[in-house]
Amino acid sequence: MNELFTIAGHFVDPKTIEDITPLGNGLINDTYKILVQGQPRYVLQRINNAVFTDVEMLQNNIEAVTHHIRKKYESQGVNDIGRRVLHFLKADTGKTYVIEDGKYWRVMDFIADSYTYEAVTPEYAYYAGRSFGDFESLLTDLESPIGEIIPDFHNIEFRMKQLDEAIVEDKAGRMKDPEVQDYVAKIKAVTERMCLGERLYREGKLPKRICHCDTKVNNMLFDKDGNVLCVIDLDTVMPSFVFSDFGDFLRSAANTGAEDDPDLDHIHFNMEIFKAFAKGYLEGTQSFLLPIEKENLPYAATLFPYMQAVRFFADYINGDTYYKIKYPEHNMVRTRAQWKLFEEAEKNLEMMKLVVDK
Ligand code: GN1
Ligand code: MG
Secondary structure, three states: OHHHHHHHOOOOOHHHOOEEEEOOOOOOOEEEEEEEOOEEEEEEEEEOOOOOOOHHHHHHHHHHHHHHHHHHHHHHOOOOHHHOOOOEOOOOOOOOOEEEOOEEEEEEEOOOOOEOOOOOOHHHHHHHHHHHHHHHHHOOOOOOOOOOOOOOOOOHHHHHHHHHHHHHHOOOOOOOOHHHHHHHHHHHHOHHHHOHHHHHHHOOOOOOEEEOOOOOHHHEEEOOOOOEEEEOOHHHOEEEOOHHHHHHHHHHHOEOOOOOOOOHHHOOEOHHHHHHHHHHHHHHHOOOOOHHHHHOHHHHHHHHHHHHHHHHHHHHHOOOOOOOOOOOOHHHHHHHHHHHHHHHHHHOHHHHHHHHHO
């Protein structure tokens, strides 16, 4: 605990800090809120530098994105900008992060009276679609270069290669399990079809744009009336296919169960959420979205549960070195749940195409 106070003291006057308590449930970084005068005032975060190995690039990316959005909002006369875009504090080192005992830390302003959700109604999904679409749209004319912070992050061909390596190395001795072998077979049977995006890219038909790349429902802040305040968790902002933001939101929002639901009967693909989100997203992106991007949005909704199953599964085979887990089989439970969601999404593929066409 003392360690947290010392670190926070690099960014904030230590005498004003009353308490520092855990916040949120991300699978990668550790997040806390800093309380001042009985209220959360700042967010302290330990950056997982095993995942984000180039923290300098990470913070440069985030600063470029937040400055760009803030400037646009200023010129548009948007109200309450402090609650509409993240703001990172400079430490006494002059940078927006500090290193203590080999650990990396940063602090941002806490956005007051904001709420996150793990599940949304169609109405909120519509606002979320609009906001993620607007987010991409705001960044189409960003001039500062944005580095690919995790190379090949949403490249399914690369994720399959990682899975193959995990299988060969079998570090945790989990390959002998018949269920594991069964999942390997199921995953591989459809790989070819799931790599469509990468093929279109190689053929020069599909562009990369600056995307958020972690559009889980809980990475968006709402106010008490359900209006979207802002998009958070900007670590993975990087060039990617628009499929990333569209598909990853639905992976969490259209799932009627939890990401790691042990009861597969809970997991279905909610078409009402799809319709509402797609409507908002298409409105937000209408100024730039190409037909090839639009017509493949339904594919994106199937790709992301698939890719997430592959990633959780590879981590399980590797012995759980990437995602935080709560119990030993957690990554296998997540794999089953994401695979079920993938199957459910595929059942709705034709219906999704009809919706997007309309
Ligand atoms: C991670 O940090 P968090 O929980 O927002 C992961 C995402 C996964 C997600 C699965 C950098 O996001 O890509 O989709 O878990 N982030 C990274 O819940 O790998
Ligand atoms: Mg997050």
